[in-house]
Amino acid sequence: LTGAQDGSVRMFEWTRPQQLVCFRQAGNARVTRMYFNSQGNKCGVADGEGFLSIWQVNQATSNPKPYLSWQCHSKTTSDFAFITSSSLVATSGQSNDNRNVCLWDTLVSSGNSLIHGKYCSEN
Numbered sequence: 001l002t003g004a005q006d007g008s009v010r011m012f013e014w015t016r017p018q019q020l021v022c023f024r025q026a027g028n029a030r031v032t033r034m035y036f037n038s039q040g041n042k043c044g045v046a047d048g049e050g051f052l053s054i055w056q057v058n059q060a061t062s063n064p065k066p067y068l069s070w071q072c073h074s075k076t077t078s079d080f081a082f083i084t085s086s087s088l089v090a091t092s093g094q095s096n097d098n099r100n101v102c103l104w105d106t107l108v109s110s111g112n113s114l115i116h117g118k119y120c121s122e123n
Contacts, residue, residue: 003031037086046077
């Protein structure tokens, strides 16, 4: 899995010369962090505009849409972690309201997905 300053995210396999999947095209916000969940069936991408997007990895299309994408922080999402079975996600980043460490539930609607936001300084 590769992420770039131009915002593109692509997945390759060692034995194949071409990419398997292009999750995001160039022209998006810069990628700040990418991870697979512990089962290896989902990947998440955080970016410099505060968004976190999550895809199913085993999709047959070459340009799949994320099954979940929401703005976790108003400035940037610096890092994130899948917790337990990947239904919970912790994020860190910078937000205008100083809610810079958050816990999210991916199984509820996006308006109710924030479980807890910790207020702390940008440092």
